[in-house]
Amino acid sequence: MYDDYAAYPKRTASFGKPLALFLALSALWCLLLLLFNRFPEIDLSVARSVFTNAPCPWTDSADDVCGRFAYDRDRLFVILRSITLALPYVALAVLLAIPFISWRKLGPNWRTPKIDQCMAALLSLALGCGLIVNLFLKAFSGRPRPRDTDLFGGALDFVQAGSFAGKCLRNCSFVSGEASSAGWLLCLVLLLPPRWRLPLGAPLAIISVMMPTMRVLTGAHYLSDAVLGWLLSLVMFTAMLTVFEIFSPRPQQP
Template identity: 25%
Template sequence: MQMDNGCHRCFLVASRMLVGSIVIGCIAAAVFSYYPNLDLVVAEKFHTSGRRFIGMDSLVLQSIRIAFNGLFIVVCAVAAVGSYYSRARGSWSGLIFCEWNFLLVCILAGPLVVTNLGFKDHWGRARPRDVLELGGKHGYTPPLRPAHECAKNCSFVSGEASSIFTIGFAATILFPLEAALLLPLSIAFGSLAGLVRMMEGGHFLSDVVFAGIFSANTTALVFFALKMFGCLRQNP
């Protein structure tokens, strides 16, 4: 189903996604605030010795990570191509210009701006493999507390999980009739991408949880912003 000003289903899906992510975000914030060391408890399950984690030498996990990264790159390229061609032709591969633009803006706003330029480069949280408790040299900090244990590309939040979450959540809004299937698949694959990084010592549990939460509300807000500024009109 194409997305336009009359797409009531798209609006409902985006609204529920925004409200749901806010509610889950509040619950997650309460849990990680009440149990500030929960991340360490979970990370210890994947820790072996020194700075080593069980997933560091796994070819299976490395293959899954490469596949997810490859998927994200392909989606970025396809979204850019789709936006270019649909502008002149009205549509491309079943999606109209505004829909390709929606996907492209979600990719830029979520994984790039919010996740990487926003949190990862400014929150200062050390990765599991870098904290003292797990063989590193930096201090551990709870997820919702800004720190100075890392200068750039830090642990909070997971960039790779955010990439997969964002693709899935954008697809969920683009295809509202399949939302009941796409939403759980988005959560499952995004969580798997995050789990792989957790098993490699690259992220804490909360990095993945909040990557999903921020990806969901960013994707929904992008939809509402584009709709507000009249960028989600169906081409004649």
């Protein structure tokens, strides 16, 4: 993934100002959460646009809703999801190998700016996708998935983004774990050598957008779940870059 393993020659950051990016992305995340929370019709409108109503076979009541989401259980989507789900694990294996390769090549000077960026990516995956998204938000947010709400053929009440008042008990809708993984994959484009950023970065960017989009089209998540999950990984990545920028080795004064 890297062209060189030059040890810290000076205190540099190839990502500009990580702290400024972190603050800007954090503010954007909070503003979007507020928007989706105050205007839940955004989520409902998008979900309705990909949901097809159908007669309920067991009742004639107008209060019951039956139907399906346009691409739920679509064979192509199932195949694409299986492929894209494997990509974060492949990237994780590569990122874990890079510090070891650097240590074998440079010995005590193994820690370089690029290795710090690699470690920042690993930590952002663990803390963002792992801890915040899957172990906290999806476990305790209580927000039912679209296909589990009574508006789209399920049994649970709809709750807006950011509300913890829903009755989902586990693996809930807020936020999307796959969207979070997709956002993390996009961050890895910045770790690629410049000559590989276009040929590898363009497909990664497409996949990064495609993964959360598929979750919305299949009724697995609302738009807000996908957008906020995706953006959260960018927030965490810039947060970890900021930490490593602050605590990276400083050049010794002559």
